[in-house]
Amino acid sequence: MKTVVFPGSFDPFTLGHANLVERALRIFDQVIIAVGYNVAKPSWIPVNERVRAVQELYQAEPRVQVMSYNNLTVDFAKENNAGFILRGVRTMQDYEYELQMADINRMLDGIETVVLFTDSALSSISSSRVRELHHFGRDISQYLPEGLKYNI
Numbered sequence: 001m002k003t004v005v006f007p008g009s010f011d012p013f014t015l016g017h018a019n020l021v022e023r024a025l026r027i028f029d030q031v032i033i034a035v036g037y038n039v040a041k042p043s044w045i046p047v048n049e050r051v052r053a054v055q056e057l058y059q060a061e062p063r064v065q066v067m068s069y070n071n072l073t074v075d076f077a078k079e080n081n082a083g084f085i086l087r088g089v090r091t092m093q094d095y096e097y098e099l100q101m102a103d104i105n106r107m108l109d110g111i112e113t114v115v116l117f118t119d120s121a122l123s124s125i126s127s128s129r130v131r132e133l134h135h136f137g138r139d140i141s142q143y144l145p146e147g148l149k150y151n152i
Contacts, residue, residue, distance in 0.1 A: 002027075003082040004114060007034040007073045011043050012130055013054050016122040018145040020088045023116055025063060032080055033058075033066045034073065044131050045150055053150050074109045085111055090118040090126070 004024055010017060010033070017033075024031045035050050037043075045053075051068050058064040069076040077085055085105060087098045095115075102113035130143045 001029040002084065003030040003032060003080065004028040004084040004086045005032045005034050005073065005077040005080065005082045006086040007036055007069075007076070009038040009041060009043070009127065010035050010050050010054065011038075011041070011045050011127050012140075012144060012150065013050065013057070013148060014122075014125050014127055014130055014143050015145055016088065016090075016118055016125045018057075019119050019122055020086065020116055021058075021064065024086050024114075025061070027114070028084065028086075029063065030082075031064050031086070032082060033064065034076055035066065035068045036073070037068075037070045041128075044134070045152055049150055049152060053148055057145060057148050072108075074105045074111050077111050078109055083111060085113045087113055087115050088118050089115050090123045 006021060006024065021031055021033065033054055035047055037047060047068050051066050055066040058066065073085060089095050089098055098113065098115055105111050105113060125143050130140050134140050
């Protein structure tokens with residue numbers, strides 16, 4: 001069985017993230033959405049609430065699991081028998097960062113990184129932009145998957 005880990009803070013989980021999961025399900029037998037703790041970014045939604053909301057979103061899809069983690073992504077992938085890490089790329093800056101991470105992850109544990117380029121219609125959506133819009137009182141529902149509900 002081919003399992004891929006899709007790591008991120010997902011604060012919040014956006015249409016872009018959902019699009020990558022949908023596309024990954026065409027390639028892999030199982031997708032593990034790994035909600036991580038990002039010490040470099042202050043969080044808006046608590047990790048346990050992000051996990052709960054995304055689990056609920058994918059409750060009808062048995063090939064998707066949602067878990068939290070707070071270690072290296074390669075270690076989490078190995079613990080969950082995943083041979084691949086999924087990353088989305090929107091810009092050249094993203095590409096350069098992901099290339100370096102992919103090289104390190106492959107050297108550490110031989111785990112391959114699969115890069116999917118963001119759907120052009122969704123390329124301007126990022127969690128940080130959605131958080132900013134929310135902070136200033138704007139409606140963010142158009143950037144989130146239908147059915148995603150946070151209890152915050």
